[in-house]
Each structure stands twice: as C-alpha cells, then as structure tokens.
Amino acid sequence: MRELAVLGTASQVPTRHRNHNGYLLRFDDEVILFDPGEGTQRQMLLAGLAVSPITRICITHFHGDHSLGLPGVLQRISLDKVPHPVTVHYPAQGQEYYDRLRHATSYWDNAEIVAAPVSGASFTAGRITALPLWHSLPTYGYRLTEPDGRRMVPGLLAAHGISGPAVGELQRAGRLGDVTLDQVSTARPGQSFAFVMDTGLCDNVYALAEGVDLLVIESTFLDEDAGMARMVGHLTARQAAAVARESRVRVLVLTHFSQRYQDASRYLREARLEFDGEIVLAEDLMRIPFPARTATG
Template structure:
C-alpha cells in the first residue's frame, strides 16, 4: 500500500512561473484525498501523472480562490471520467453559497456521485476507509477549517512467535479476527503497531486548534506564507510565518514538517528554511510543485 503526498501547487494568493495555486493529493492506502484544489489543479495532476479516478474525497479549508477555484474543473473531470464510487466533498458549511456556485459553475453532464459533506461547529469527524478524519476551525478572515487523518492503532504479527505457537495459514486470519485461537491470544504473537497520522493546516494565525491538529502527527503540511520581517502583517491577515510553523511542529512533536503556501514577495525560498530550522530540528521539506513526499517509516514499535 502507498502512503505519500503529491504536491500540486505551493503558491499563496498569486501564482508564479514556478508555483501553481494550491493543490495536495494524499494517498493513504485506499483513501485518496485531494486538499484545497486551486486554479490549475487538473493541469498539475496531468503533469504529475495522476488521475482523478482514485479520489475518494475532497477537503476544502476555505473559499478563497487560491484554495478552491480548481474545484469546478476537478468535479467536472470526475464526472467526465464517470468515477464509479461516491466522492465526498468537505468544506466549511458557512461557505455553502460558494460551494453551490462552484459545484455547478458551468453546464456539464453530471455523471458522478458527488456527496456534499459540509463541516461545521467546534469539531467535525467522519469515518474513512483508513481511520478518522477530523476538521477543526482555524483563525482566518473567513470560516476556515484544518483537517487531520488518524489511522487507528493496530497489531503487527511476528512470524517467529506465530511459528513458535504452531499457527500458520488461515489460522492467522482467524486469530486476528477473533483475538484468540485456543489458548493463544493475539498479544502473544504480535506487537503494537501505532497508527499513522496526517494534518493539513492552511491560512490561519496561531490558535489552539493549529496545535491540536498537529499534535504528534507523522506528516504536517502547514502554510508558512510570511517571513519574520513581515510577522506583523501575517498576524493582521491571519497567516503564519515559517518560524511560527516550525515552532508548532516542535511543540507538537511532529515527525515530518512540510512548509508550503509561499508568498510571491520573497524571491529566495531558502529563507523559509533558514528561519524554520532554529525552531525545529526534525525533517523539514520546502514544498515544490509536483514533488512527491513519502510518509516516514512507522515508529520502531510498529
């Protein structure tokens, strides 16, 4: 099974020659989630060698154009390709008017099962094929939500322990299903396998829910629109600096930090890393368009 993030766009409000508007495709085993499809998402998916057919759900953080103007084209392509499974679309319920406009922005044959699944309130959860999807409100100039995907903890079978108890073939599946086979329990032949997690935080000032979404995740994708020299502006408009994003990762115990949503005002992207590194000693990735980012290996216990 594959667990990776395909980066489709890394710009903020204004795209550049090298950075498209936002777009991030998360493949987490059988769950394939498109986050914040900005303008040009279809084209970026083509360049990345990705099809819309595997997409199981779309998550929109908020209805600013750089995070949602690619939604009409993506939904129309899903319909054109007659994707056979339902595709849920999560978005802030307060932006229903914008969703309705984007859902049918032009005329086309609607041949797909697109399921509107708005998020609202202090916390929203949905069950997916791989675990729980959570949405929490953030602090921005209009209703905005961040998302987190959590795989439940499980058990990893140990071949040597299975062999020592004479368990093989179909009996292994029976033991996994029932938790016990005769006098042998699942705990005797397996070790704990911590579930993996992913968080997606865009367009927000610092608030408690930024930390709640990021807490202990394996991969954190987080906006870092500004540098420290413009920290006052960042706070005023509800955005983060690279140093703030890295500080969130440090405090929250993140394993892999992905910085993105870069302002066009800075010509040298390495400055983001220069400001983030003193705050976070772990792995930092400056996202680039069409980059593929794998999940880190599971923790040693799993």
C-alpha cells in the same frame, strides 16, 4: 502506499514556478485531494495522477487559491464516470460558494458527489477530523488518524503452530483456540497526517499538529513581516516550525509561499531556528513519501 503529491505551493498570487494550492494524499485506501486551487486538474496531469482514485476532497476555506480548481476536478470525475462516491468536505458557512463551484458550468453529472459540510467546534468523518482555525472567513484544518493496531510476529506465530488462513482468523477474532492475538503480536500505534492552511496561531493549530507523522502547514510570510501575517491571519515559517517543535511533529512540510520573496531558501533558514527535525520546502510536482514507521509507531 502512503505518499503526498504536491500540486501547487503558491499563496494568493501564482508565479511562473508555483501554481495555486493542491495536495493529493494517498493513505492506503484513502485518496484525498486537499484545497484544489486554480489549475489543479492540469497539475495532476503533469504529475501523472488521475482523478479516478480520489475518495475525498477537503477544502479548508473558500478563497480562490484553495478552491477555484474544484469545478474542473469535479467535472473530470464526472467525465471519467468514477464509479465510487466522492465526498467533499468544506466549511458549512461557505455553502453558497460550494453550490456555485459545484455547478459552475454545464456538464453531464455522471458521478456521485456527496456534499459533507463541516461545522461546529469539531467534525469527524471516519478517520478525518476537522477543527476550526483563525482566518478572515470560516476555515478548517484537517487531520487523518489511523487507529492503533497489532503487528504480527512470525516467530511467535510459528511457535504456536499458526500459519496460512489461520492467521487471518486470529486477527479477526482476537483468539484462536487458547492463543490470543496479544501472544503473537506487538502493538502498532497508528500514523497520522495534518493539513493546516491560512490561519494565525490558535489552539487548534497545535491540536491538529500534535504528534503527527507528517504536517503540511502554511508558511506564507517570513519573520520580518510577522506583523502583517498576524493582521491577515497567516503564519510565518518560523511560527510554523515552532508549532512542529512544540507538537512533536516528525516531518514538517512548509508551503503556501508568498510571491513577495524571491529566495525560497529563506523560509528554510528561518524554520531551522525553531525545528531541528526533518523539514521539506515544498515545490510543485514534488512527491513526499510518508515517513516509515518507527519502533513505536
């Protein structure tokens, strides 16, 4: 199953209706928690989500609305004795903050938590890539990319008399007798996801977003406050939508909303000026299905 569960959509100050950040992505065997802000553990409970499937936690930067929920989540992982390793990615320059959050209080440490700090101009771990962004402290955006594959065509398999376990053997070996994988399948480009928080416009925003199926991106400010957004290293909804348009994004998810605006629909109206594709205005506890594959992807 591929799905994004939205746990919180506020920016620095939570509101009665918006918790601090938190996003749980299910992508087949990867279950990734992004930016667990304060209250994430309770939001997961309200959403009917357990910590036990989590395989990775990705932190973009160490501002409280993106990381203060980490201690509770890690302690719950330990309490539930999650049997598999859980890898935590975070900016290496924030190591002192990670160390404090990792053991913020006393508890029985019954899980394998693997620290995997991110550094440099580009960082890759499996299908995850991280690129530095432009903010007031070291910040990274993340991208998950599925490798290209092949889609088996039943009619072509039948025409070559291939069925049952032989199909799996053909997929693994690439050939079965005189029949090659290309003869009974079509290309299936991989899908992709990008997570961009707390940044002003920079080249890596576009690099992360390029051609993704689902882009989750901060849109803290409205256009009327573009000067303030630029000064503090944030995006407006219109800028986020322009990124989606220029990067050929399929589904755009706007989030990280400032409490200064009472009417959230204004974000959507401004984004529509730049992007005519599918836009989701994120709400707490919303589930967003990963877009279905197209004929080419």
